Amino acid sequence: MNLSCLFNPGSIALVGASHSEHKLGGVVLRNLLRLKRRIRILPVNPKFPSLMGTKAYPSIDEIQGRIDLAIIIRPAPEVQVILEGLAGRTSCALVVSAGFAEAGQAGLQNAIRNAAREGGIRLMGPNCMGVYNSATGLDTFILPPDRLPRPNAGGIAIVTQSGAVLSLLFEGMTKTDMGVSITAHYGNAADIDESDIYEYLENDPGTEAVISYLESVRDGRRFMKRAKALSEKKPLIILKAGKGAAGQAAAFSHTGRLAGAYEVFHSILTQYGICEAYDFEDLMDGALALSTQGKGRAEDRRKAKETGRKKQKKQKRQKTSKGNRVLVLTNGGGAGVLASDECMRQGLTQPAIPSSNLDSLRKKFPPFYGLGNPFDLTAQGSGKDYLTVLEELGESYDGFVIIALSAVTGITPALAGILEDFKKRADRPVVLHTGQDEVGKELVRAARKAGIPSFATPERTVRALEKLLSW
Amino acid sequence: MNLSCLFNPGSIALVGASHSEHKLGGVVLRNLLRLKRRIRILPVNPKFPSLMGTKAYPSIDEIQGRIDLAIIIRPAPEVQVILEGLAGRTSCALVVSAGFAEAGQAGLQNAIRNAAREGGIRLMGPNCMGVYNSATGLDTFILPPDRLPRPNAGGIAIVTQSGAVLSLLFEGMTKTDMGVSITAHYGNAADIDESDIYEYLENDPGTEAVISYLESVRDGRRFMKRAKALSEKKPLIILKAGKGAAGQAAAFSHTGRLAGAYEVFHSILTQYGICEAYDFEDLMDGALALSTQGKGRAEDRRKAKETGRKKQKKQKRQKTSKGNRVLVLTNGGGAGVLASDECMRQGLTQPAIPSSNLDSLRKKFPPFYGLGNPFDLTAQGSGKDYLTVLEELGESYDGFVIIALSAVTGITPALAGILEDFKKRADRPVVLHTGQDEVGKELVRAARKAGIPSFATPERTVRALEKLLSW
Numbered sequence: 001m002n003l004s005c006l007f008n009p010g011s012i013a014l015v016g017a018s019h020s021e022h023k024l025g026g027v028v029l030r031n032l033l034r035l036k037r038r039i040r041i042l043p044v045n046p047k048f049p050s051l052m053g054t055k056a057y058p059s060i061d062e063i064q065g066r067i068d069l070a071i072i073i074r075p076a077p078e079v080q081v082i083l084e085g086l087a088g089r090t091s092c093a094l095v096v097s098a099g100f101a102e103a104g105q106a107g108l109q110n111a112i113r114n115a116a117r118e119g120g121i122r123l124m125g126p127n128c129m130g131v132y133n134s135a136t137g138l139d140t141f142i143l144p145p146d147r148l149p150r151p152n153a154g155g156i157a158i159v160t161q162s163g164a165v166l167s168l169l170f171e172g173m174t175k176t177d178m179g180v181s182i183t184a185h186y187g188n189a190a191d192i193d194e195s196d197i198y199e200y201l202e203n204d205p206g207t208e209a210v211i212s213y214l215e216s217v218r219d220g221r222r223f224m225k226r227a228k229a230l231s232e233k234k235p236l237i238i239l240k241a242g243k244g245a246a247g248q249a250a251a252f253s254h255t256g257r258l259a260g261a262y263e264v265f266h267s268i269l270t271q272y273g274i275c276e277a278y279d280f281e282d283l284m285d286g287a288l289a290l291s292t293q294g295k296g297r298a299e300d301r302r303k304a305k306e307t308g309r310k311k312q313k314k315q316k317r318q319k320t321s322k323g324n325r326v327l328v329l330t331n332g333g334g335a336g337v338l339a340s341d342e343c344m345r346q347g348l349t350q351p352a353i354p355s356s357n358l359d360s361l362r363k364k365f366p367p368f369y370g371l372g373n374p375f376d377l378t379a380q381g382s383g384k385d386y387l388t389v390l391e392e393l394g395e396s397y398d399g400f401v402i403i404a405l406s407a408v409t410g411i412t413p414a415l416a417g418i419l420e421d422f423k424k425r426a427d428r429p430v431v432l433h434t435g436q437d438e439v440g441k442e443l444v445r446a447a448r449k450a451g452i453p454s455f456a457t458p459e460r461t462v463r464a465l466e467k468l469l470s471w
Numbered sequence: 472m473n474l475s476c477l478f479n480p481g482s483i484a485l486v487g488a489s490h491s492e493h494k495l496g497g498v499v500l501r502n503l504l505r506l507k508r509r510i511r512i513l514p515v516n517p518k519f520p521s522l523m524g525t526k527a528y529p530s531i532d533e534i535q536g537r538i539d540l541a542i543i544i545r546p547a548p549e550v551q552v553i554l555e556g557l558a559g560r561t562s563c564a565l566v567v568s569a570g571f572a573e574a575g576q577a578g579l580q581n582a583i584r585n586a587a588r589e590g591g592i593r594l595m596g597p598n599c600m601g602v603y604n605s606a607t608g609l610d611t612f613i614l615p616p617d618r619l620p621r622p623n624a625g626g627i628a629i630v631t632q633s634g635a636v637l638s639l640l641f642e643g644m645t646k647t648d649m650g651v652s653i654t655a656h657y658g659n660a661a662d663i664d665e666s667d668i669y670e671y672l673e674n675d676p677g678t679e680a681v682i683s684y685l686e687s688v689r690d691g692r693r694f695m696k697r698a699k700a701l702s703e704k705k706p707l708i709i710l711k712a713g714k715g716a717a718g719q720a721a722a723f724s725h726t727g728r729l730a731g732a733y734e735v736f737h738s739i740l741t742q743y744g745i746c747e748a749y750d751f752e753d754l755m756d757g758a759l760a761l762s763t764q765g766k767g768r769a770e771d772r773r774k775a776k777e778t779g780r781k782k783q784k785k786q787k788r789q790k791t792s793k794g795n796r797v798l799v800l801t802n803g804g805g806a807g808v809l810a811s812d813e814c815m816r817q818g819l820t821q822p823a824i825p826s827s828n829l830d831s832l833r834k835k836f837p838p839f840y841g842l843g844n845p846f847d848l849t850a851q852g853s854g855k856d857y858l859t860v861l862e863e864l865g866e867s868y869d870g871f872v873i874i875a876l877s878a879v880t881g882i883t884p885a886l887a888g889i890l891e892d893f894k895k896r897a898d899r900p901v902v903l904h905t906g907q908d909e910v911g912k913e914l915v916r917a918a919r920k921a922g923i924p925s926f927a928t929p930e931r932t933v934r935a936l937e938k939l940l941s942w
Contacts, residue, residue: 244814
């Protein structure tokens with residue numbers, strides 16, 4: 001089943017369209033009229049011949065021809081009949097309305113699921129905001145852009161059961177300048193669920209990495225299969241909420257789906273090598289880390305295509321790196337100690353500097369540099385010193401935590417270029433922690449352009465590296 | 472032993488003063504000349520009769536009278552002789568110079584400790600930046616303010632073994648607009664250590680809360696005694712780094728002190744009821760949370776003083792709250808689930824809404840509100856709804872997590888006033904998570920003024936509440 005009727009429809013009926021942006025049906029109509037591509041928009045409203053300058057239809061029966069996507073914003077008790085009317089000529093329906101399982105109305109939800117199934121309609125929702133596709137501008141959200149700013153276009157897909165978490169994600173992505181490809185808020189998941197969406201995203205060309213928030217899974221076996229398949233092609237990072245009793249009860253009242261035993265879920269994810277976030281911040285940091293890596297690989301694919309080596313493009317993406325040997329390279333002792341503590345908590349090892357390299361490094365540095373791991377360049381450390389260490393030790397570690405506190409004069413934004421060169425040569429993950437002064441901010445920007453993500457604390461930097469090493 | 476010679480000296484000799492701000496001895500002299508209060512500054516330099524417009528002394532022997540604080544910025548091998556020259560007429564010496572135990576020169580460090588002891592001098596350092604006192608402007612740091620901006624004056628004292636962490640703390644405090652009272656970076660701690668500083672801060676009137684970063688403790692028994700005594704008077708939050716083998720090795724090469732077994736340390740802190748941070752971010756969040764509470768209590772004390780009830784002022788501050796029953800009140804389901812997960816991880820309970828309150832609340836709210844815990848006002852929730860719930864349930868919980876996603880129209884900055892009124896009446900901790908749009912930012916500012924701290928994710932908000940409940 002291909003969900004392009006949902007994510008890339010050629011025609012959209014909006015049942016419950018309104019002339020007023022004070023109503024949900026008006027907000028969504030306004031969004032749809034902002035589309036970047038030519039898509040037939042068919043507002044349905046019995047009272048107005050046109051809405052916002054677009055011809056309206058008094059009922060769905062008046063619409064000629066096939067409808068790819070029907071968006072339904074009508075009170076819950078009306079939805080079943082509307083779906084029955086769309087049977088046979090609609091590929092996909094998005095039910096925005098609430099008032100189903102999450103409000104104790106499981107019967108109503110079963111009824112609309114059955115109506116959709118019998119009518120050959122794939123159903124998203126109910127109780128959801130639907131889809132935002134940055135490539136086409138498709139936007140079914142009931143919150144206008146001035147209340148919920150959409151992030152820039154980019155390579156990260158969002159799959160979320162919760163609208164609140166969607167708004168947190170959008171805020172976080174905007175703040176860190178991450179770009180979104182497709183966003184899907186699927187709510188109660190009466191039919192279409194995370195597994196369907198994962199399957200679609202496997203082959204979505206605009207999506208380089210996927211972040212997924214979920215509280216519950218209906219078919220655990222199918223979920224794991226789809227998550228594994230997606231994760232083998234693109235970075236996938238999952239935040240499973242509703243871990244404890246209170247969280248599970250909250251998740252149930254929120255989407256009407258039961259959150260299963262978390263321990264089982266967690267151990268299967270680990271076993272399948274699927275990346276899991278500890279909490280919301282970890283999800284955002286992981287997304288930033290994985291998206292910078294994805295970019296590099298996406299470029300590899302583009303180049304392969306340009307040079308005609310199309311076979312390479314079709315190859316399954318191999319999981320990257322490998323191993324867990326980390327070098328922490330710092331210009332501040334305490335920051336290095338904090339990073340080391342987090343390496344330990346994350347199960348990353350910090351092997352000592354190989355003795356074959358020690359003599360050579362000792363000759364190049366003043367005696368007060370700390371030639372351990374963390375490797376401490378002290379406040380005297382310069383960009384050149386970072387280069388010296390990385391050139392000497394680049395082969396001996398699987399990932400590199402670079403701490404460059406910018407309060408000292410040795411650190412300039414030029415360090416980004418040094419790290420970029422090293423990363424290209426070594427082809428191993430490099431993550432950065434620096435200061436928040438002007439020098440630090442400029443370094444962060446330059447490093448980001450070079451595919452090296454930065455994080456606000458030493459520990460968050462290590463956690464992000466762990467995600468890169470485990471994908 | 473009172474350390475006011477260190478934190479509030481009346482006279483300061485600067486051995487190694489320089490005319491150039493390109494040298495450490497010039498940076499510190501410039502800092503000292505910015506002092507807000509009249510303190511005798513006595514630069515020592517054999518080559519210049521005056522430095523930066525201030526009379527200089529060719530040697531320490533030329534200085535008449537007693538010296539409260541001697542700052543020494545000379546190469547390590549010279550320091551012992553300098554201390555011997557100061558014997559008998561100097562209360563305290565701050566040795567900024569590195570090149571002692573952290574560089575394998577334990578003998579040199581023992582020699583200066585003995586010289587100080589025999590000369591009746593308390594010694595801070597070596598290998599440290601010393602003291603910043605926002606009340607007087609005393610500033611011995613070797614980094615100029617344009618490289619390391621000092622935070623505003625305020626109630627938080629910083630006690631740190633690491634200079635790198637000090638710079639992280641200053642950045643973080645500046646960003647979240649937290650104010651600092653006294654900052655002490657004590658480095659190798661040959662003599663003065665965290666225990667001495669804790670003891671001083673117990674009675675420092677400008678300090679309302681203390682955050683402390685440490686890697687190692689020399690005298691564990693004394694440390695616990697002083698930490699407990701301080702913590703009984705003021706909020707104290709400790710980040711112990713060097714928890715694992717790699718971290719401990721790094722801590723040793725960094726300050727030359729051995730980091731002990733973390734598990735023992737952790738269990739004793741817990742047993743003594745001393746607040747511990749998980750990582751750097753947790754330390755910053757905890758500081759923000761505890762400082763807002765401290766402010767409230769500091770005002771209570773001021774009022775008590777004004778009304779003449781001085782007895783109250785002298786009473787030992789009692790540890791605040793109590794109990795771990797948390798209400799999560801949200802307008803976004805998923806954000807509430809994330810908060811619940813963190814409550815579980817932090818050992819906080821979320822009892823259901825008492826049945827005696829349920830009927831009353833049901834009558835006041837639409838049927839789709841989720842009357843559980845989390846209490847879900849949905850995207851329809853308004854400031855008035857928050858008030859209704861808090862008035863009804865304020866007595867039934869020990870702490871309140873308020874989640875007010877600002878992408879919906881019901882949330883305005885006026886919510887801060889509602890929370891402030893409630894907090895004053897209930898006298899229980901309230902913490903906030905909101906959005907980062909303009910409405911959210913204004914709400915954060917207004918709430919902060921009202922003594923209600925905000926945090927960037929639901930989970931961090933819960934962790935901060937846990938600190939408030941455990942202090």
